[in-house]
Amino acid sequence: xxxxxxxxxxxxxxxxxxxxxxxxxxxxxxxxxxxxxxxxxxxxxxxxxxxxxxxxxxxxxxxxxxxxxxxxxxxxxxxxxxxxxxxxxxxxxxxxxxxxxxxxxxxxxxxxxxxxxxxxxxxxxxxxxxxxxxxxxxxxxxxxxxxxxxxxxxxxxxxxxxxxxxxxxxxxxxxxxx
Amino acid sequence: xxxxxxxxxxxxxxxxxxxxxxxxxxxxxxxxxxxxxxxxxxxxxxxxxxxxxxxxxxxxxxxxxxxxxxxxxxxxxxxxxxxxxxxxxxxxxxxxxxxxxxxxxxxxxxxxxxxxxxxxxxxxxxxxxxxxxxxxxxxxxxxxxxxxxxxxxxxxxxxxxxxxxxxxxxxxxxxxxx
Numbered sequence: 001x002x003x004x005x006x007x008x009x010x011x012x013x014x015x016x017x018x019x020x021x022x023x024x025x026x027x028x029x030x031x032x033x034x035x036x037x038x039x040x041x042x043x044x045x046x047x048x049x050x051x052x053x054x055x056x057x058x059x060x061x062x063x064x065x066x067x068x069x070x071x072x073x074x075x076x077x078x079x080x081x082x083x084x085x086x087x088x089x090x091x092x093x094x095x096x097x098x099x100x101x102x103x104x105x106x107x108x109x110x111x112x113x114x115x116x117x118x119x120x121x122x123x124x125x126x127x128x129x130x131x132x133x134x135x136x137x138x139x140x141x142x143x144x145x146x147x148x149x150x151x152x153x154x155x156x157x158x159x160x161x162x163x164x165x166x167x168x169x170x171x172x173x174x175x176x177x178x
Numbered sequence: 179x180x181x182x183x184x185x186x187x188x189x190x191x192x193x194x195x196x197x198x199x200x201x202x203x204x205x206x207x208x209x210x211x212x213x214x215x216x217x218x219x220x221x222x223x224x225x226x227x228x229x230x231x232x233x234x235x236x237x238x239x240x241x242x243x244x245x246x247x248x249x250x251x252x253x254x255x256x257x258x259x260x261x262x263x264x265x266x267x268x269x270x271x272x273x274x275x276x277x278x279x280x281x282x283x284x285x286x287x288x289x290x291x292x293x294x295x296x297x298x299x300x301x302x303x304x305x306x307x308x309x310x311x312x313x314x315x316x317x318x319x320x321x322x323x324x325x326x327x328x329x330x331x332x333x334x335x336x337x338x339x340x341x342x343x344x345x346x347x348x349x350x351x352x353x354x355x356x
Contacts, residue, residue, distance in 0.1 A: 018200060022196060022218070025218065025220055026220065026224075028220070029220030029221065029224050029225065030220065030224060030225055033225070035219070035220065035221045036219070036220045037217060037218070037219040037220070038217065038218050038219075038220075039215060039216065039217035039218075039243060040200070040203065040215070040216050040217075041213070041214070041215040041216075041240065041243060042203055042204065042206070042207030042208065042213065042214045042215070042216075043207065043213050043239070046204075046207050046208060047207065047208055047211070061221070062219065065217060065219065065243055065244050066243050159337070
């Protein structure tokens, strides 16, 4: 059985999905001794304002760095939900924002709706930390890396002076997913 | 003839190579209507402190997102120079930091040494902008995207309040490569 795990983070530009992917990749590789590839591909969709960031985590070397059989999809807009759920594998997980995605279509995947954006706004006071709230929820739900190691990678990546804010956002996401 | 152009940015963690890759990818895709893939793969080398960021730019859709025939290598440490020059294609370009890389081995590529780090320290006062100085040099040397469009993408990506500093670093790199 392959240990390959594919995570796709999708939404709109400005939601910080690249940073979210980088933190997941660094957690897996630097703190958990796994291999990881993090990538963004930009095509016509990027010019339309969509954003997508992929992370592949594996115990083995990663030969093919593109996601094609997604284990875990984060969808922060309706457009990204509609576009990417079709690439989720049977039995995979789809985590969506329950306010920003109005029509979460069911399929051969496990659907989880959480108020990620509302939590960023109400609990933290900044909708721009939706990516870090999402990070907490993804790690809690997927168990692909530990919460402790993710916190380490997170604190190393965020700008100085924003550590406490980001830590609070991260654990708000963890608690939301409990 | 393929329009595919592969750029590899290599050095050590903390030199900001991921951000450099993201800005190049966004310049090509959002401002120049091309396709781009930007990726970092993390393996044992990442745990050893090496850092690598790849950008592939193409007029066509990018099927294979991994660099395998590098057109342009940036090497900001001796270790990364030694490791990655072997993946540069015949006739490709190797831009290295002339202070940080002590033994630039010659090969079937065009070698260009520039004091990128010294410029970041002396002209800008911050070695952490070595990535943005390098961005200016890469764009000037490769012509893969325009200087004007890169400036737009750069200013959209850097933290508020640091625009002037980064613009200065960028043009210091452009001038260095003239």
